[in-house]
Amino acid sequence: MDQVESRLSDMSIVSNDETKWGWSLTDLYRNALSFYKEKAGKAVQFTYEDNLKLVAFSQQALHGPITSVELPPLGAFDVIGRDRRVAWQNLGTITKSQAMEGFIDLLDRSCAAFKPYVEAIKKDREEKERLAQEQERRRVEQLELERQQEISRKLLDEQKSREEQQKRKLQDALNQQTYVQFRAYAEKQYPGNPEQQAVLIRQLQNEHYHQYMQQLHAQISTEKNEKIDAAEQSNGDAVATSGTASTIATSNHLNLSPKENSQCDDKEECESDQDSDGFPPIAPAQMWTKPDIEQFKTEVAAGKGEGIIKVGHGDIVTVRVPTHEGGSCLYWEFATDSYDIGFGVYFEWGKPTSSEVQVQVCDSEDDDEEDEDEVELQQSNDIESGGNGPTSPPSPVARFRPPISSVVPVYRRECQMEVYVGSHTYPGEGVYLLKFDNSYSLWRSKTLYYRVFYTR
Missing domain, CATH: 1.20.80.10 (Acyl-CoA Binding Protein)
Known part of the structure; x- marks a missing residue:
């Protein structure tokens, strides 16, 4: 012991x-x-x-x-x-x-064997503790992530609320501007039916708002790209810079659809704006779409066939619509069968010589030759460009050609998907030129359905 x-x-x-x-x-x-x-x-x-x-x-x-x-x-x-x-x-x-x-x-x-047995138990215990700590760390991270997500959701909800308020204010402002024209169009479509008129007006207002926002985004993107291009150009590219500024001014003047806000690439359009000096400024046109394309085609086909045109490949069709002495606003509607088509509107100043709607067809080559003639005429009258100045007589075509203002630049429209509708208040006496451009198509012809009318 x-x-x-x-x-x-x-x-x-x-x-x-x-x-x-x-x-x-x-x-x-x-x-x-x-x-x-x-x-x-x-x-x-x-x-x-x-x-x-x-x-x-x-x-x-x-x-x-x-x-x-x-x-x-x-x-x-x-x-x-x-x-x-x-x-x-x-x-x-x-x-x-x-x-x-x-x-x-x-x-x-x-x-x-006792000590290895204890060490094995210790390792198992340490592994369990490590797993528990890892689980706790993940739990804390998950809580932090959920907290951050909740903050982000609140910020997003606040942003959506502000955007919704801005959207309502913008819609109210646009509706005040277009209500009279949309009401006139709805009364034309559904005479004596106030309920259908109200539904159509709301639909047109919504479509107008979406097109306006698309145009606004496209305009901002275009201006940004143009600023970048202008910064990259050298000081010697003054002419190109001037052309860009003219394009921006035209884009800012037209404040409806982004399709109307495209750059003025057509020479005739740019020259038309220059030719209209001295005349009142052109107010922007209103453009929207409606989905009932088949019904529209059926209604146009049910007429005498005057509203159906075959626009060949490479062709440009111009529908000349004179202003009416009893009207104050022009309306147009158009659609195609299977493919898109270019569309633009111009206004030819001067008293109409006829009250009839006329259809003119020309191919893109004829259009180019006419533009070249106009350029030669301008050079011949320009002393700085090396022409003969006043001593060179102008051609009769240039001498009597009425000034033309751009209302809607030519731009390709997906009118095979829905009916494109628009209106424009008369700026004065003259002839509206509705251009349907298929010059970019080398193989396909387009079947065009259109309808024009005026309101008081």
Whole structure:
């Protein structure tokens, strides 16, 4: 007993709060006791003396010294029971912590598999802790992400609310500008039916708003590109810069559909704007679309066939519509069967010589020759360009050609998908030139359905 107490007194005393092999003493003892119960007599064989000591250490760790426990008497033939009590008595008054450490040290000396077993449990515990920390980190990140998303949703809702308010204000302003014309058109389409008229007016107002926004975005993009191009040009490109500024001015003047806001690439259009000097400025046209294309074609075909034209490939058809003395506004509608077509509107100033609507057809080559004649005429009258100046007589065509103003630049319209509709208030007496341009098509002819009328 003295030897056992002496050996235990030499051991390093470890309290329950201290660690051993990276474990607290209580947890390490608990794992050691589980190992002993599972392996003893099965995977691991202990000597009889070691078994007695291990049992004694476990009893001391559980109950304390044997003198503090009331034990039942042993039988006469219970040799193992007496040996265990003797081993327990030999531990004397060592503390429970000392008994736990003694159990662990003896188990480590007696079984080489014990320490690897404990290390494996430790690694498993560390892995679980790592996974728990990772899960907690992910949970915190998810909470932060949800918080950021909630902030973004609030900001987006506020932005949408502001945009919706701006949209309503813009729609109200546009509706005030177009209500009279749209009402006149609706009364023409549904006479004596106020409900259908109101539905059509709302539809036209919505389509007008969307076209206006598309035009606005296209205009901003065009101006941005033109500024970039102007910055890249050298100081010697003054003529090109002047042409760009003229294009921007024309684009800003027309404030309806983006299709009307295209650059003035056609020479006749640009020259027409120059020829109209001295006349009142042209107000912008109104343009929108409506989806009932088949009904429109049926209505046009039900007439005398005057509203159906075959526009050949490479051709440009001009429909001349004179202003009417009893009217104040021109309306037009058009659509095609299968393919798009270019469309533009011009106004020829002067008193009309006829009240009849006329259709003129020319191919793109004839148009180019006419433009070349006009350029030669301008050069012959321009002393700075090397012409003969006033001594060169102008041609009769140039001398008596009425001035022309651009109302809607020629631009390709997807009129095979929906009916394109527009209106323009008379700027004065003259002839409207509705141009249907198929000059870009080398092979396809287009079947055009159109209708024009005026309102008071």
